[in-house]
Amino acid sequence: MAKQDDQFKRVVSHAKEYGFVVQSSEIYDGLSAVYDYTQNGTELKKNIRDYWWKSMVQLHENIVGIDSAIFMHPTTWKASGHIDAFNDPLIDNKDSKKRYRADVLIEDYAEKLFQKAQKEITKAAKRFGDTFDEEQYKTTNPRVIKYLTERKKVLQDMAMLLDKDDLAGVKALIEEKGIACPVSGSKNWTDVKQFNLMFGTKIGASADSAMDLYLRPETAQGIFVNFLNVQKSGRMKIPFGIAQTGKAFRNEIVARQFIFRMREFEQMEMQFFVRPGEQKKWYETWKERRLAWHLSLGLGKENYRFHKHEKLAHYADAAADIEFNFPFGFKELEGIHSRTNFDLSSHEEHSGRKLQYFDPELNESYVPYVVETSIGLDRMFLAVLSKSLQEETLENGTIRTVLRLPAVLAPIKAAILPLVKKDGLPDIAHKIIDDLKFDFNVTYDEKDAVGRRYRRQDAAGTPFCITVDHQTKDDNTVTLRNRDSMEQKRVGIKDLKNLINTEVSFANWLKKLE
Ligand code: ATP
Numbered sequence: 001m002a003k004q005d006d007q008f009k010r011v012v013s014h015a016k017e018y019g020f021v022v023q024s025s026e027i028y029d030g031l032s033a034v035y036d037y038t039q040n041g042t043e044l045k046k047n048i049r050d051y052w053w054k055s056m057v058q059l060h061e062n063i064v065g066i067d068s069a070i071f072m073h074p075t076t077w078k079a080s081g082h083i084d085a086f087n088d089p090l091i092d093n094k095d096s097k098k099r100y101r102a103d104v105l106i107e108d109y110a111e112k113l114f115q116k117a118q119k120e121i122t123k124a125a126k127r128f129g130d131t132f133d134e135e136q137y138k139t140t141n142p143r144v145i146k147y148l149t150e151r152k153k154v155l156q157d158m159a160m161l162l163d164k165d166d167l168a169g170v171k172a173l174i175e176e177k178g179i180a181c182p183v184s185g186s187k188n189w190t191d192v193k194q195f196n197l198m199f200g201t202k203i204g205a206s207a208d209s210a211m212d213l214y215l216r217p218e219t220a221q222g223i224f225v226n227f228l229n230v231q232k233s234g235r236m237k238i239p240f241g242i243a244q245t246g247k248a249f250r251n252e253i254v255a256r257q258f259i260f261r262m263r264e265f266e267q268m269e270m271q272f273f274v275r276p277g278e279q280k281k282w283y284e285t286w287k288e289r290r291l292a293w294h295l296s297l298g299l300g301k302e303n304y305r306f307h308k309h310e311k312l313a314h315y316a317d318a319a320a321d322i323e324f325n326f327p328f329g330f331k332e333l334e335g336i337h338s339r340t341n342f343d344l345s346s347h348e349e350h351s352g353r354k355l356q357y358f359d360p361e362l363n364e365s366y367v368p369y370v371v372e373t374s375i376g377l378d379r380m381f382l383a384v385l386s387k388s389l390q391e392e393t394l395e396n397g398t399i400r401t402v403l404r405l406p407a408v409l410a411p412i413k414a415a416i417l418p419l420v421k422k423d424g425l426p427d428i429a430h431k432i433i434d435d436l437k438f439d440f441n442v443t444y445d446e447k448d449a450v451g452r453r454y455r456r457q458d459a460a461g462t463p464f465c466i467t468v469d470h471q472t473k474d475d476n477t478v479t480l481r482n483r484d485s486m487e488q489k490r491v492g493i494k495d496l497k498n499l500i501n502t503e504v505s506f507a508n509w510l511k512k513l514e
Pocket of ligand 1: 334
C-alpha cells in the first residue's frame with residue numbers, strides 16, 4: 001500500500017512539475033476537486049480525446065458526433081431522472097469530521113477482501129509453479145472461498161439496501177462490518193443521507209424571469225434530445241451511434257483523489273441505438289470493443305478488469321464497468337450500460353414529441369433501445385499518466401525518470417537539440433523544426449548538456465530526441481534517440497518524417513483495432 005501511495009504522490013507532483021495538471025486557481029490556494037491542464041497536459045488530453053473520437057466516429061460508418069450545449073432545458077433532468085434519483089449516500093465520521101460516500105466505503109471494504117484472496121492465490125501460484133490451476137484453487141481453497149463469498153455478499157447486500165433506499169440499513173451494514181474511517185480509524189458514524197449531485201444555476205437577467213437551470217451532470221442527455229435531429233438529417237439507419245465529448249459537472253461529496261473524481265470533468269460518451277430485443281447482443285459487442293480500445297494502448301492487460309453491476313441504475317437492464325488498476329487500486333474507468341428505451345421514452349412523455357424510428361425492414365415504428373459507452377477523459381488521463389510514469393535504474397547506477405506514454409498520445413513527438421549553441425548547429429535544428437512542425441508537435445531545446453536535455457524529454461514523455469552535431473554539417477545526418485530503449489542511431493534528415501510517423505501516427509495505432 002505504501003508503495004502505491006508513493007507512486008500516486010509521484011504522479012501528482014510530476015504532473016505539476018512537467019506541465020501536465022495543476023490545482024485550479026492555485027494562487028488563491030485552489031478550489032477543491034477542480035484542476036487545470038497546463039501545456040503538456042492539454043496536448044495529452046487532446047490526443048486521448050482524438051484517439052477515442054477517431055476510433056468511434058472515423059472508424060465506424062454508422063457513428064456520428066455532435067457537440068450539444070452544457071445548459072439544457074430543466075425538464076431534461078426531470079425526464080432523465082436526475083432530479084429525483086441522482087443522489088449519492090453520504091456519511092460523516094464524527095471524530096475526523098471527514099465525509100464519505102457510504103457505498104464507496106463498502107466497496108473499498110469489498111476490495112480489501114478481494115486483495116486478500118488475490119494474495120493467497122499469488123502465494124499458491126508461486127508454491128505450485130507450472131502445475132497451478134487458478135480456477136480450481138479459487139473454488140476449493142477454504143480461505144479464498146471465504147474472502148470471495150464475503151465480498152460478493154457484502155456488495156449484494158449493499159445493492160439491495162440502496163435499491164430499497166434503506167439508508168439506516170446501509171449504516172447498519174457499515175457498522176456490522178466494522179468499517180472504520182481511513183483517516184481517524186474511528187467507527188463513530190453519523191446517519192446516512194442522500195445528496196443530489198447536480199449544480200444549480202440561473203439563466204436570464206431579471207429576478208422574475210430567471211429560470212432555474214442545472215449544469216449537465218452527463219453529456220448523454222444532449223444526445224438523447226437530438227436523437228431525431230441526427231437520425232433524420234443524417235438519414236441514419238438503426239443500428240447507429242451518436243458520440244459526444246464535453247464537460248460535465250457533479251458536486252461530488254468526496255474529492256480526494258486528484259483528477260480521478262472532479263467536480264468539473266470531461267466525458268466521452270457514445271449512445272448506440274438498436275432494435276428492441278437486440279440490446280444484450282450489442283452490450284456484449286461494445287464491452288469487447290471498448291476493452292480492445294484500452295488494450296491497444298499497451299498499458300498492460302493485467303491492469304483492466306470488468307466489474308458487473310449488482311445494483312442497476314433506474315434506466316439499465318445490464319451494466320458493467322471497465323476498472324483500471326490505478327495507483328490506489330482497481331477503480332471504475334469506463335461504464336458500459338444497456339440503458340433500455342428509458343431515456344427516449346421518458347423524453348417523449350415529458351416533451352409530448354414522438355422520438356421513434358420507422359424501421360423499413362420491420363415496417364414498424366418503435367422507440368430504440370440504447371447501449372451506452374461512457375468514459376471519463378480525466379480518469380483516462382490519470383490511467384495513462386500513472387502507468388507511464390516509471391523510474392528505472394540504469395547500468396551506471398543512476399535513476400532515470402521516464403514517462404513511457406504511448407507514442408500516439410505523447411504531447412511532443414520530438415525534441416530537436418543542437419549539440420552546442422554555436423557553429424551554425426541551432427540554425428540547422430530550426431530548419432528541421434520548420435520541416436517537421438506541419439506534421440508533428442515538436443520542440444527546440446539548447447540549454448544544458450545534451451544528457452540532461454535527454455532526461456528532461458524522457459520525463460515529459462517525448463518519444464524521440466534529434467541531435468544535430470558537427471557531422472550533420474557534412475552529411476545531413478542526425479542522431480535519433482528513442483525514449484524507451486535509449487538507443488541512438490544515425491539517420492538522414494530526409495528520413496526523419498517517416499521514422500517518426502511510423503511510431504506516432506494515429507493511423508498505425510488505430511489499425512490495431514481493426
Ligand atoms: P463513480 O461510481 O466513480 O462515481 P459513476 O458510476 O457515477 O462513477 P458514470 O455516471 O457512469 O460514473 O460516468 C461515466 C464515467 O465518467 C465514469 O466511468 C468516469 O470515468 C467518469 N466520471 C464520473 N464522475 C466523475 C468525476 N467526478 N470525475 C471524473 N470523472 C468522472
